[in-house]
Amino acid sequence: MKKLTKNLLILLPLTAGLLFTAPPEAEAEYADVVINNYSDAAGMRPAIFPHWFHRIRFRCKVCHADLGFKFQAGGNQINMLKIIDGEYCGGCHNGEIAWSVENCDMCHSGKPGTPTQVHGSTVQKLVDPKMVAPGK
């Protein structure tokens, strides 16, 4: 009996801790864009576009006016054929301005099953906070 109490004393805080520990929340960078139009179906990890990284190096105009990216996550129907032909990401990711497409896992780096989204957007928080990461 005494032993049981002792064990309980040790186990209680641990189990309480487990109960209160929520699954880790996705805290990816504001405006990271997950693009999963075709990736999951093709057996690739979804692509993640870090806005912050690119805006340090290029103004919005370069991609959104000159390269024709619409202001909509998943709205551009980008595929690897277009990229290799120099469209969309391929405007720079061609081995000249930026590294080229053989670095698959630099872009295709998302957790499998992550839905297309602009991470941390106001709409995401208001409308569908659960649509952030797989298993949430």
Place this chain on the structure above:
Amino acid sequence: MTVNKGRIFAALAAMAIFSGALATVMSEKGEAHAAPATKQDAAPAAAPAAVNTFNRLLKGAGERNLPPTEDGIHDPANPGTALLQTPRDAFSTLSKSTGAMGNGVNWVEALKNNQINPRYDRLNPAEEAVVFDLDIVREVKGSMPNVVYPHDRHTMWLDCSNCHPDIFIPQKGANQISMAQIVMGEKCGVCHGKVAFPVGECRRCHSQNKDASGAPAAKAKK
């Protein structure tokens, strides 16, 4: 009995450590049941605040700008993830935003102060932005200050065609805009709330005070 005491002490200490760890993990709850034994640990002021002191529902400073391997979206098992730059490294030298939202970076200031030098042209690093300096004042209903829209800091980043004519008809009085549209991602909300600063800080746009009759009281701060 002494053994027992030792066990109990160990259990209490474990509890204290665990709840201390919990308090940092569960910033939203802001639970303060960390035992006094952790007083020594709490001493260094450099540790990031787990709980936002302004509003407990906002994220604490320590949870922002996480490295890709820990951000919950990137797959840590992917070899390329570890090669990606960490936002914190990139942001350390940039002007900070006043609010607790977005990246925490004041991008317009960072650009003005030459902390960053993003290309305006894909190929030519020397091409200068075509900056258009025209403020548009939108007189708003109710008691909110009027909105002053500065073209200059928008054209530093964007092309006219990004907004005109699809998002905003370039004609006075032709655009009905409501905050409901904006928070749902239309009009200003196409960028503000997705990639530019979110609309939680009213006075960044509603910046021109008006008197009781609704007329502008003074020239807006630019």
